[in-house]
Amino acid sequence: MAQTDYYAVLGVRPTAPNDEITLAWRRLVLASHPDKARSAPAQTDIRLVNEARAVLSDPARRADFDAQRTAAPPSGPRIREHVSLEAFTAHPSAEEPEHFTLECRCGQSYDVTVDELEAGVDVVGCPGCGEYIGIDYEVVEE
Ligand SMILES: [Zn+2]
Structure with missing residues (x-):
């Protein structure tokens, strides 16, 4: 199952506390604002950023996501x-x-x-x- 790594989307560690996740989310939202992003070469996928924050800031959804993340590591069984x-x-x-x-x-x-x-x-x-x-x-x- 291909799964988006929300930690990578936000650029935070998998152990990052909630406030760090919120900070990373806010930074990405601000950076992708049309007024500021005009000169930025890489556009942030704000939909994905919001999705990542919604999942990671909700303890139950984050626990589910963590379980899925670790259920089938890339180096796991063939x-x-x-x-x-x-x-x-x-x-x-x-x-x-x-x-x-x-x-x-x-x-x-x-x-x-x-x-x-x-x-x-x-x-x-x-x-x-x-x-x-x-x-x-x-x-x-x-
Ligand atoms: Zn068998």
């Missing part, structure tokens, strides 16, 4: 293929965590829980052969 979550078999149950499975070509199953999906996990490994697949799904905003 992903064999991307599979839609719709191809998985759902196992809803009151007793155990609701989860989804998909049979691997080795005979074992990929297994991912709803909690993991909600935390932004989009890569799952097979316990049998150690291969990884990416899961494509839409997060439903509530």
Whole structure:
């Protein structure tokens, strides 16, 4: 899943506190103002800057974003293929965590829980052969 790095957009560290994020956002907004940006060669994508600030200044959305950022690092597992979550078999149950499975070509199953999906996990490994697949799904905003 290609994901915009909002920290890079604002030019702040991933550990930056909220006021640093607001400062970086304000600086970019001011720099992109038409009166000041006329002579600037590089135009800032203000829509992206506002989006980055909206996500990073909201603790819940920032936590979600951080989880997604770290779920599949660039140096992480090689992903064999991307599979839609719709191809998985759902196992809803009151007793155990609701989860989804998909049979691997080795005979074992990929297994991912709803909690993991909600935390932004989009890569799952097979316990049998150690291969990884990416899961494509839409997060439903509530
Ligand atoms: Zn396997």
